Amino acid sequence: MxxxxxxxxxxxxxxxxETKWYRHWEESKYFSAKVEKxxxxxxxxxxxxxxxxxLHMGHALDNTLQDILTRWRRMQxxxxxxxxxxxxxxxxxxxxxxxxxxxxSLAKYDLGREKFxxxxxxxxxxxxxxxxxxxxxxxxxxxxxxxxxxxxxxxxKAVLEVFIRLFEQGLIYRxxxxxxxxxxxxxxxxxxEVEHQDKPGQLYYIxxxxxxxxxxxxxxxxxxxxxxxxxxxxxxxxxxxxxxxLVGKSLILPIVGRELPVIADAYCDPTFGxxxxxxxxxxxxxDFEIGRRHGLPELQVIDKQGNMNEQAGKYQGLDRWExxxxxxxxxEALGALVKVEDMSHAVGHCYRCxxxxxxxxxxxxxxxxxxxxxxxxxxxxDGRIKFIPERFTKIYLNWMENIRxxxxxxxxxxGHRIPVYYCQDCDEMVASVTPIKECSKCGGKVEQDPxxxxxxxxxxxxxxxxxxxxxxxxxxxQFYPTSVLxxxxxxxxxxxxxxxxxxxxxxxxxxxxxVFIHGLVLDSQGRKMSKSLGNxxxxxxVIESHGADSLRFMLITGNxxxxxxxxxxxxxxxxxxxxxxxxxxxxxxxxxxxxxDPAARGSEYTLADxxxxxxxxxxxxxxxxxxxxxxxxEAARVLYxxxxxxxxxxxxxxxxxxxxxxxxxxxxxxxxxxxxQVLRETLELLHPFMPFITEExxxxxxxxxxxxxxxxxxxxEATLRDETxxxxxxxxxxxITAMRRIRGEMNVxxxxxxxxxxVAIDESxxxxxxxxxxxxxxxxxxxxxxxxxLKEEPDQAASAVTRGVEVFMPLRGLIDIDKEIAxxxxxxxxxxxxxxxxxxxxxxxGFLAKAPSDVVEKEKAKAEELGMKATAxxxxxKMLSA
RNA sequence: GGGACGUUAGCUCAGAUGGUUAGAGUGCUGCGUUGACAUCGCAGAGGUCACUGGUUCGAUUCCAGUACGUCCCA
Numbered sequence: 001m002x003x004x005x006x007x008x009x010x011x012x013x014x015x016x017x018e019t020k021w022y023r024h025w026e027e028s029k030y031f032s033a034k035v036e037k038x039x040x041x042x043x044x045x046x047x048x049x050x051x052x053x054x055l056h057m058g059h060a061l062d063n064t065l066q067d068i069l070t071r072w073r074r075m076q077x078x079x080x081x082x083x084x085x086x087x088x089x090x091x092x093x094x095x096x097x098x099x100x101x102x103x104x105s106l107a108k109y110d111l112g113r114e115k116f117x118x119x120x121x122x123x124x125x126x127x128x129x130x131x132x133x134x135x136x137x138x139x140x141x142x143x144x145x146x147x148x149x150x151x152x153x154x155x156x157k158a159v160l161e162v163f164i165r166l167f168e169q170g171l172i173y174r175x176x177x178x179x180x181x182x183x184x185x186x187x188x189x190x191x192x193e194v195e196h197q198d199k200p201g202q203l204y205y206i207x208x209x210x211x212x213x214x215x216x217x218x219x220x221x222x223x224x225x226x227x228x229x230x231x232x233x234x235x236x237x238x239x240x241x242x243x244x245x246l247v248g249k250s251l252i253l254p255i256v257g258r259e260l261p262v263i264a265d266a267y268c269d270p271t272f273g274x275x276x277x278x279x280x281x282x283x284x285x286x287d288f289e290i291g292r293r294h295g296l297p298e299l300q301v302i303d304k305q306g307n308m309n310e311q312a313g314k315y316q317g318l319d320r321w322e323x324x325x326x327x328x329x330x331x332e333a334l335g336a337l338v339k340v341e342d343m344s345h346a347v348g349h350c351y352r353c354x355x356x357x358x359x360x361x362x363x364x365x366x367x368x369x370x371x372x373x374x375x376x377x378x379x380x381x382d383g384r385i386k387f388i389p390e391r392f393t394k395i396y397l398n399w400m401e402n403i404r405x406x407x408x409x410x411x412x413x414x415g416h417r418i419p420v421y422y423c424q425d426c427d428e429m430v431a432s433v434t435p436i437k438e439c440s441k442c443g444g445k446v447e448q449d450p451x452x453x454x455x456x457x458x459x460x461x462x463x464x465x466x467x468x469x470x471x472x473x474x475x476x477x478q479f480y481p482t483s484v485l486x487x488x489x490x491x492x493x494x495x496x497x498x499x500x501x502x503x504x505x506x507x508x509x510x511x512x513x514x515v516f517i518h519g520l521v522l523d524s525q526g527r528k529m530s531k532s533l534g535n536x537x538x539x540x541x542v543i544e545s546h547g548a549d550s551l552r553f554m555l556i557t558g559n560x561x562x563x564x565x566x567x568x569x570x571x572x573x574x575x576x577x578x579x580x581x582x583x584x585x586x587x588x589x590x591x592x593x594x595x596x597d598p599a600a601r602g603s604e605y606t607l608a609d610x611x612x613x614x615x616x617x618x619x620x621x622x623x624x625x626x627x628x629x630x631x632x633x634e635a636a637r638v639l640y641x642x643x644x645x646x647x648x649x650x651x652x653x654x655x656x657x658x659x660x661x662x663x664x665x666x667x668x669x670x671x672x673x674x675x676x677q678v679l680r681e682t683l684e685l686l687h688p689f690m691p692f693i694t695e696e697x698x699x700x701x702x703x704x705x706x707x708x709x710x711x712x713x714x715x716x717e718a719t720l721r722d723e724t725x726x727x728x729x730x731x732x733x734x735x736i737t738a739m740r741r742i743r744g745e746m747n748v749x750x751x752x753x754x755x756x757x758x759v760a761i762d763e764s765x766x767x768x769x770x771x772x773x774x775x776x777x778x779x780x781x782x783x784x785x786x787x788x789x790l791k792e793e794p795d796q797a798a799s800a801v802t803r804g805v806e807v808f809m810p811l812r813g814l815i816d817i818d819k820e821i822a823x824x825x826x827x828x829x830x831x832x833x834x835x836x837x838x839x840x841x842x843x844x845x846g847f848l849a850k851a852p853s854d855v856v857e858k859e860k861a862k863a864e865e866l867g868m869k870a871t872a873x874x875x876x877x878k879m880l881s882a
Numbered sequence: 883g884g885g886a887c888g889u890u891a892g893c894u895c896a897g898a899u900g901g902u903u904a905g906a907g908u909g910c911u912g913c914g915u916u917g918a919c920a921u922c923g924c925a926g927a928g929g930u931c932a933c934u935g936g937u938u939c940g941a942u943u944c945c946a947g948u949a950c951g952u953c954c955c956a
Contacts, residue, residue: 010919196956346956395886395954402955489954524894526952558895558907563887564952568894570908577921588918637896637906652918660917737925743913744925750914781916834903841901846939855901862903 008590012583014547018692022136030709031141033081035474042078043479044070045463046142047487047495048150051086052093052127055134057521057529057555057567058488060539064552065518066486067140068632071688073483074141075713081479082141083466085148086131088124090455091185091352094414097123113413120414134540139548139691141709148466150458151416158465159416159458160433162506167420167431171368172408174420174429178281178288179407181360182350183306187411188364190454191404192493194348194357201345203273205338206331208234211250211259218243218251218262219338221273223345224283225331226324228253229312230301231260233279235290238264240275254336255327256313265290282361298361306358320358365409365418365451369501373403376501379510385500388516388630389562392492399493406498408454415452422447460498463511470506480507484514489562492517516630519564521555526566537567549690550575556632556689557640578640579693582686585648586697589675592659598702602670607732607772608654609674610725615646616678617716623685624713636689643682650733651678654775676702681714728768731804732775738800738807739780745823746798746811756782757797757808759790765804782809793879799824801872803865821880828873835866 025031044066049059066082074080097120098108108116132147148155166172179188204225210216218234231253236243246262253260260279267290268277281291282300291298303309308318315323331337348357377400379385380393387393409418421436422429425444430436439446458465463482467475481503487496496515503511523529529536542551553575559565605613619642626635651674657663658671680701687694687708698708705711739756748754756776760766769776769786776784794810798820801807841847841859848856 008918011921196954391886398885398955493954520953560896563895566894568908571894573921574907577919580921581919584919584922586918591918634896641906648918649923656917741925745912747913750924751916778916830903841940844939847901848939850939851901859901 008587010584010587012547012580012693014549014579014692015544017696018137018139018543018548021692021695022139025141025707025709026136026144028707029145030707031082031143032145033079033143035478036079037478039077039079041478041483042070042073042080043083043482044081044484044486045083045466045482046085047485047491048085048087048148048459048462049131050089050092051124051131051149052096053089053131055131055138055539057537057539059131059135060138060551061518061521061555061565062486062488063135063138063140064555065516065632067138067142067552067691068556068688069484069486069516069627071141071691071709072627072713074709075684075687075711077712079478081143081146083146083148084132084135084140084142084144085462085466086128086150087459088149088151088415088455090410090412090415090452091187091189093120093123094412095185095352097414108413116413137540137543137548139552141691146466150455150462154468155458155461155465156416158461158469159453160419161470162457162461162502163419163453164431164433165506166367171371172365173368174363174365176361176363177366177407178285178359178361179364180348180350180357181304181362182353182355183304183358184353184355185350186304188360188362188407188409189350189352189357190407190456193351195351195354196346197349198344199347201343201347203341203343204328204331205274205340206254207336207338208251208253208260208276208278210246211252216246218246218276219274220276220278222278223343224324225327226308226315226320227280227283227301228278228327229256229308229315230280230282230299231256231258231278232281232291232296232299233261233263233294235263235265235268235277235279237268237270237275238266240268240270242270243276254334255330263290263294263296265293283359285359288359288361300361302358302360304360364407365420365449365453367406367408369403369405372501372505373400375504376400376497379500379504384510385512386514388514392489392515392517392562396492396497400497406454408457409449409451410454411450412452415455416458418449418451418453420449422449456494456498459495460502461506463499463503464507476507481510482512484516485512486516486518489517489519514630517562519559519562522564522566524566524568526564529567542572546572546576547579547692549579549693553578553636553690557636559633561630578644579690581644581648582683582690582693582697585643585652586679586683586701588652589679590700593672593676593702596672596676596702597669598673598676600669601666602668602673603664603666605670605674606654606658606667607725607728608651608775609670610722611729612647612651612674612678613720614722614725615642616681617718617720618642620681620685620714621716624716632689639682639685639689643686647678647682650729651675653779657774657778684708684711684714687711728772731765731768731802732772734802735769735805735807736776736779738802739776739782739809742798742800742807742809742811743780745819746809746814746816748811748814750781752781754780754782755810756780756784757790757794757810758784758786759788759806759808760786760804761788762804769805799876801827801869801876806872817880821877824873824877824880828870828877831866831870831873835863835870838863838866 046066047062070080070082101108163172180194181188201223203221203223206220207217208220220234234251247264249262251260251262267286268275279287279291279296281288281296281298283302299311301309301312302320306320308315308323310316315326318326328337349355350357377397380396387396419433420429420431423439423442423444423446426439426442428439428441430440436446438444464476464480467473467480469476485496499511520528523535527533527535539551550572554572558571619638622638623635626638655671655675658667661668680698680703683694683698695708735758743754758769760769766786773784794808796812796815797808797810798815799806799808838859842863
């Protein structure tokens with residue numbers, strides 16, 4: 001034994017190993033994909049994380065899944081391209097920089113647009129590679145030479161191109177419209193950026209007296225009394241008898257005194273509140289719609305900071321919440337407040353800063369969605385795009401079918417500026433890829449729209465902008481449509497849907513064939529990880545303490561596609577222990593390969609050899625099938641069980657006598673061959689899941705080639721499939737386990753050699769036992785005799801009955817007869833219960849007549865076997881009781 | 883209000899086109915350092931597969947409803 005091998009530590013330490021191999025892979029350009037027409041493409045575009053963000057567990061999961069798929073397909077011989085990149089994240093990034101400026105007591109206006117943008121670019125330079133470095137430590141095998149950024153030259157060109165085309169096709173329009181205004185972020189946001197949260201609130205009932213008859217009034221229920229300052233009408237349901245006589249007449253708005261027409265609109269729900277709704281078109285989206293139908297004026301009373309404006313009269317300057325309190329007091333004083341009820345209602349909040357959204361009128365840019373949505377619906381319906389799991393198709397379709405126009409302008413500076421120019425002298429408005437200085441109509445001075453586009457506008461183009469669009473590149477030719485998109489379920493509407501309609505529109509082909517949706521990583525109590533709760537787990541801490549392989553393995557096991565996953569540190573330990581198990585199995589192999597010669601001829605395969613090679617083929621087949629179906633967790637489980645419960649627990653133990661030279665030198669050679677082959681293939685199968693440790697071990701083992709990354713994904717070898725060997729091993733495992741159980745229950749010290757008599761009437765069973773008696777002796781530490789039948793009952797023997805074999809272990813002086821009888825009785829009871837159930841079926845005529853014959857046969861065989869077992873157990877109990 | 887998902891061992895989760903001895907990890911109990919590994923080994927205990935009906939020869943699995951939980955949409 002060489003010193004070198006003794007130096008392999010018994011505990012695997014991932015830290016140096018991981019950085020070492022990642023650097024090697026990246027420097028060797030193993031992640032780079034070139035356009036190769038004759039190779040089958042496999043392409044994933046990475047959901048771009050926020051450029052100045054940090055890696056969180058969601059990223060870790062998402063990118064682990066993508067890396068597994070990419071490494072696996074690459075090993076299968078695909079031309080695998082995984083395109084990485086980052087997103088400029090308009091609101092979030094701008095907010096960060098504004099925060100920084102605030103520390104210097106500066107606002108962005110102090111710098112002006114240009115200087116401010118310089119600061120943001122500086123910020124991006126400073127933090128922009130943080131997350132990509134973090135992705136490297138996770139092991140992501142993406143092609144960094146093709147890394148992109150949503151605001152780089154190419155992506156920006158694509159954004160401009162798309163905007164202009166949609167504009168020219170009439171699918172982008174500008175309108176004075178009600179949108180969601182965030183008073184904190186100082187910008188509009190799109191409908192899906194609004195999060196509805198149920199909040200406790202009050203429903204205020206207010207009297208609106210009739211103009212003609214001060215005695216008569218309508219009671220209005222509202223949760224937002226401060227908006228009454230912007231009321232322009234009252235609406236009732238046209239079927240509502242209570243109010244019909246007032247339709248067309250007027251009410252007087254309390255406090256203000258304004259005259260409000262009563263209108264009839266089917267929108268009003270007669271059963272909610274009082275059935276009469278005050279109309280505030282400038283501050284409520286529903287009122288806005290109704291207002292447009294009825295040609296109502298739009299009176300704005302709240303400003304962009306969320307304060308009451310000059311239209312609010314004496315309330316001007318109050319913020320919306322203070323104003324509400326004051327209005328309520330004033331209404332009370334007037335006697336106009338009828339009652340106040342507590343109720344919970346949904347309030348829209350900004351998904352970035354969690355400020356309550358203020359619906360607000362303003363001029364914004366929109367994308368007309370209907371014409372874009374239709375083909376996107378078709379593509380999912382006819383299966384050109386498949387969601388995994390399938391149920392997300394419905395969620396997607398439901399949203400697409402009810403889609404509203406997309407507000408794409410943002411009142412920010414950081415982003416793609418809207419390429420539209422307005423003439424200062426005439427009404428001319430021009431959209432142009434290249435900057436325009438003067439009006440083509442009147443020659444007047446033009447100014448560009450100050451707003452930028454929604455960040456998602458650029459990410460919607462990601463699958464083709466990253467491949468070179470609008471140019472016709474060879475990359476687009478080979479890799480578009482991409483193979484699969486991997487992302488979280490929280491982002492289907494934001495991103496997936498928009499990529500689909502954009503891809504269909506501009507590439508005339510779906511952007512990906514499959515969408516693999518995963519759940520969220522929750523904390524151990526099932527809550528979302530969030531900064532405010534402080535319950536987040538930093539993937540980098542985990543990589544530091546347990547290694548990236550363990551993190552990856554933990555994230556994808558014990559979980560199924562589309563379902564959320566709770567983060568438990570215990571599970572992380574389990575993954576690390578598995579890595580350590582692999583490490584030690586290979587350590588053992590190394591210790592016995594000092595003289596290994598791949599060309600040496602050995603003896604014939606033993607049963608154990610044939611068995612493990614056959615089981616390996618099963619593992620290859622199953623793991624590959626699961627991967628094809630995106631069941632990555634199941635694939636990992638198969639490999640975990642094969643390597644731990646079969647290879648380590650049984651094969652290595654069975655091979656030890658040969659490896660230790662207790663038999664012939666040729667036997668040792670064969671055992672070496674098998675252990676090397678099985679271990680190496682196991683590592684290859686595990687490589688996509690645990691890239692680092694598998695590379696480290698693979699490199700230490702006898703191997704050919706530069707890296708495990710470049711090996712071929714194992715294919716099942718039909719000639720190595722051996723059902724006979726699997727059947728025989730199953731018998732041996734059952735018998736050995738039975739012997740061990742007796743030893744354990746009778747407290748035979750592990751070091752003490754026991755005696756065992758195995759009785760098998762069936763010749764084939766005897767054959768199995770006799771041929772493999774060495775295995776039985778070594779793994780049960782027993783002296784074994786095989787008999788056809790028991791000539792005389794051994795004195796004081798404990799026993800067990802397995803399929804086809806009876807096990808006796810004479811234990812003079814060690815056996816506790818009562819305990820043994822109890823044990824046998826317990827087993828007997830279980831067997832009898834099973835037997836009763838099986839016989840119940842066989843006595844049922846309906847079952848015999850209607851069940852398929854193979855099922856009936858199976859039950860019959862089971863009954864016979866259980867019957868024999870029961871008889872044997874009964875006999876044993878009788879014998880001992882005598 | 884509409885919808886999706888979940889409810890299986892103490893905990894976290896798998897699973898079966900309907901017939902299996904219903905599994906894994908972890909935790910628990912007992913024994914243990916046998917020339918890879920105590921981040922380990924051997925053995926064991928632990929489940930009315932949420933509830934109620936229906937379909938069926940047979941349901942934990944399919945269908946309907948109920949309860950509880952999580953989430954999405956409005």
